[in-house]
Amino acid sequence: MVSTYRIQGATGEWEVVIGLEVHAQVVSKSKLFSGAATAFGAEPNTQVSLVDAAMPGMLPVPNKECIRQAVRTGMAIEAQINKYSRFDRKNYFYADLPQGYQISQLYHPLVGEGSLTIDADEKAGIAEDKVIGIERIHIEQDAGKLMHDQHPTMSYVDLNRSGVALMEIVSKPDMRSPAEAGAYVRKLRSILRYVGSCDGNMEEGSMRADVNVSVRKPGEEFGTRTETKNVNSVRFVMQVIEYEANRQVDVIENGGTVDQETRLFDPGTGTTRTMRSKEDAHDYRYFPDPDLLPLELEDDFLEECRASLPELPDAKRQRYENELGLTPYNARELTAEVETFGRFETLLGVAAAKIGKSESAVATQVANWALSVAPGVMKSLGDEADASNATAEAQASILAMQDKGEISGGQAKEIYELVLKTGRDPEEIADTEGLKQVSDTGAIEAAIDDIIANNADKVAEYRGGKDKLFGFFVGQTMKAMQGKANPAVVNQILKDKLG
Amino acid sequence: MTDLTNLGVKDIRDGVAGGEFTAREVAEAFNAAVAEAAALNAFIVTTPDHALAAADATDAKRAKGEDLGKMGGVPIGMKDLFATKGVQTTAASHILEGFKPEYESTVSQNLWDAGAGMLGKLNLDQFAMGSSNETSYFGNVTSPWRRSGGANTDMSPGGSSGGSSAAVAARIAPAATGTDTGGSIRQPAAFTGICGIKPTYGRCSRWGVVAFASSLDQAGPMARTVEDCAIMLEAMAGFDPKDATSLKMDVPAWEAGLSADLKGKKIGIPREYRMDGTDEEILKSWEQGKEWLRDAGAEIVDVSLPHTKYALPAYYIVAPAEASSNLARYDGVRYGLRDLPDGAGLQDMYAATRAAGFGDEVKRRILIGTYVLSAGFYDAYYTQAQKVRTLVSRDFAQAFGQCDAILAPTTPTASFPLGENQDDPLAMYLNDVFAVPASLAGLPAMSVPATVNSDGLPLGLQIVGKPFDEQGVLNAGLAIQSRANFTAKPEKWW
Secondary structure (H helix, E strand, C coil), X not given: CCCCCCEEECCEEEEEEEEEEEEEECCCCECCCCCCECCCCCCCCCCCCCCCCCCCCCCCCCCHHHHHHHHHHHHHCCCCECCEECCEEEECCXXXXXXXXXXXXXXXXXXXXXXXXXXXEHHHXXXXXXXXXXXXXXXXXXXXXXXCCCCCCCCEEECCCCCCEEEEEEECCCECCHHHHHHHHHHHHHHHHHHCCCXXXXXXXXXXXXXXXXXXXXXXXXXXXXXXXXXXXXXXXXXXXXXXXXXXXXXXHCCCCCCCEEEEEECCCCEEEEEEECCCCCCCCCEECCCCCCEECCHHHHHHHHHCCCCCHHHHHHHHHXXXXXXXXXXXXXXXXXXXXXXXXXXXHHHHHHHCCCHHHHHHHHHHHHHHHHHHHHHHHHHHCCHHHCCHHHHHHHHHHHHCCCCCHHHHHHHHHHHHHHCCCHHHHHHHCCCXXXXXXXXXXXHHHHHHHHCHHHHHHHHCCCCCHHHHHHHHHHHHCCCCECHHHHHHHHHHHHC | CHHHHHCCHHHHHHHXXXXXXXXXXXXXXXXXXXXXXXXXXXXXXXCHHHHHHHHHHHHHHHHCCCCCCCCCCCEEEEECCECECCECCCCCXXXXXXXXXXXXXXXXHHXXXXXXXXXXXXXXXXXXXXXXXXXXXXXXXXXXXXXXXXXXXXXXXXXXXXXXHHHHHCCCCCEEEEEECXXXXXXXXXXXXXXXXXXXXXXXXXXXXXXXXXXXXXXXXEECCHXXXXXXXXXXXXXXXXXXXXXXXXXXXXXXXXXXXXXXXXEEEEXXXXXXXCCHHHHHHHHHHHHHHHHCCCEEEEECCCCHHHHHHHHHHHHHHHHHHHHHHCCCCCCCCCCCCCCCCHHHHHHHHHHHHCCHHHHHHHHHHHHXXXXXXXXXXXXXXXXHHHHHHHHHHHHCXXXXXXXXXXXXXXXCECCCCCCCHHHHHHCCCCCHHHHHCCCCEEEEEEEECCCCCEEEEEEEECCCCHHHHHHHHHHHHHHHCCCCCCCCCC
């Protein structure tokens, strides 16, 4: 399927070609080559070992957990796992880089080719599912952080992040629109969070992307690309692509050529600017790190990694559709985030038990509740809601009452409102607040008999074939019952009596 | 009491354990000898209190009947490349002048744990780069040896472990640590008539040793006898989880395994080591060495190491390449020298700090290393050198199919006067031509004194062993030692 996203230039349509290098911070207690802690937000320079500060004679020792997380991530994108990989030094001077080199993997990465599928999204112009190739994943050290606002003439250095493990996930230039790139980052983030190898927190810098963009006339060879560094949200990734693609088209159409260069994104203006040109590009003098032996993975280790993988987003979504009978939309919504499916699966289990039916029998009801009803109530209450009252137990009770016909949909919402505000028991609320439907056929029959007696003309019309009047009788009955009659019971009795 | 300074590691250890003298008496004697020998400039800092404290601890243990350790009561010199907690550690550089680590290197800690004490931090070539101990920021080390015939020319103690070799030869330390990247233990040992062994790469932890070339650096002992080297190496070596290249192997009982009986052993003589420009007297001592080993029961066989002539050029690509990266951390940001000119930015600070903090030889090697790793040159130099390295290792592996150890000269010449080779780096580099191949292959190699030349200067013989076969190397060394009867020692002039 060819993407239809095009830049309209003066000389015709242009296609955008996008590749992303996503840097994802590995979830692990300690750094890639030292025992220092990795928690976010600690006081500056409190999580720095002698190795991280590159004191004389200090040596890196690989942290097995970081390797494991990267291998599991590779497996989650069905990639080639390289049993032999090696660390290389990338040499450059900067104050946030204590060793004067970053330990990375250039020549022999841990993970080879894989792929992920972005989902069809009509609204975003993605007509059908699309497979995006992933070139490789390698692991490397993060740098420290410079703080320029602490002193009038000096910069301060915080080395807490120095040496933290990153996975660099390099896509192939397979994306053709900002929407596809956005979907790719979201899907990748989702997979990482399912696997638990990265928390995906873009605001805290746990995930950031280098965005490679070029333009070409459809069907022609790739154009010269630019790389915009360190973009830290999905929205910004899409903005960078829009801006860069249009800028490049302008450059070319005005007779210029696109320079292969590194650029910076300014979130304030939504524009990019030159950081360094190809001529100024660093010569990183990569060479194998002589402090580290090649990494050789054993079969047992790989098997353990594979066995530890959870059900992944695509598989889960399919199961939701095929086994739980959910709509594609609901299945996708519920499986997008770890928290969402976690809450859903818990509620589904409790609700099925309470209702006394199989999970698949109640899944649609629970999904509608979880995706639309419950969030709606929560949102309408704003600050009045105490989220800690939103227990699976309470929600399941409401769903069970609704399933038995004891409460209506409207009553369910009202009860849930009170639950969220007060934490009271839903069944107790239904009883004491009078939020239950009347299913007592005697009361309903009496009301209906009255209505039939008082509306002989309408009854005659109905019996004469004016079926639409049935709604009128329902409305009258509900009014008479002050809205608390069980609609199913009302319908049944009306049908019986009207004939 | 001054006689105590003539004793080596084994004699001191056994004497203290047997109650012939106390560890404190030994430490005091060596502290005094060190204090008298300032003219040698062997030490950058002296630590008499450290030596005394360790001695007192040993004496106290003895009083309680506790085990004194492998090095109990032996004060040693510590090459100033090893980080020593709270004691200035400089690698003989200006850039680390005043740097006092918060940590102790694994090797030095192992020695203290074995009962040794520290007389001081020994001078060396700056960042272990040099073969004459003339590149130290803290001045040359002068060899205790002088040429016979009355000339008072200051001679080189070799390098980079020149402070170590000078101190041990001058008997101001019974033993010292050295490090060997391309001959830095063996060449100074040969120049000063002492023993020194570089074990198999990975035997001694590199943790806390200021790095020169990580894939080559190995620590080892320098002492006056093969036995002393065996004892001290046992104390220094061992697996260290903090060094990813450390060998996960038990340390053999080398001292207990010593035997000068070489019956059934084959000693290889590499024909390619017969190089133009090698001193006639060196060649003669090599012949003599063969006779000694034959006399000890070994069979002498010819072997070939065909890529020998490429080893030195390959070494001078690999070692500077690694050094250029290893020394990047000395940038003035976190510790050591910082030169921040008025109004300077980060790049200016780097330039000023590194210009002021590194000596010429260090800068030369950083430049060479940076060049050979650069885009467009990497394959021609670094990749090619790595291939040579593989071929050199293969040469040894094939030779060891025919022999158990290899005998060769340690150096192509005896010690030379300080200043003689200073303007000719290539001539200086050639000093390591016989030492470098074993370094590239990571093999255990030792220098033992053979004789003195017509100038009265010591000459050493080198034994190179199979991987992990330090015992075979030590035993061949012992066979030479027991036949060479090397009793020459420098006349005290300092």
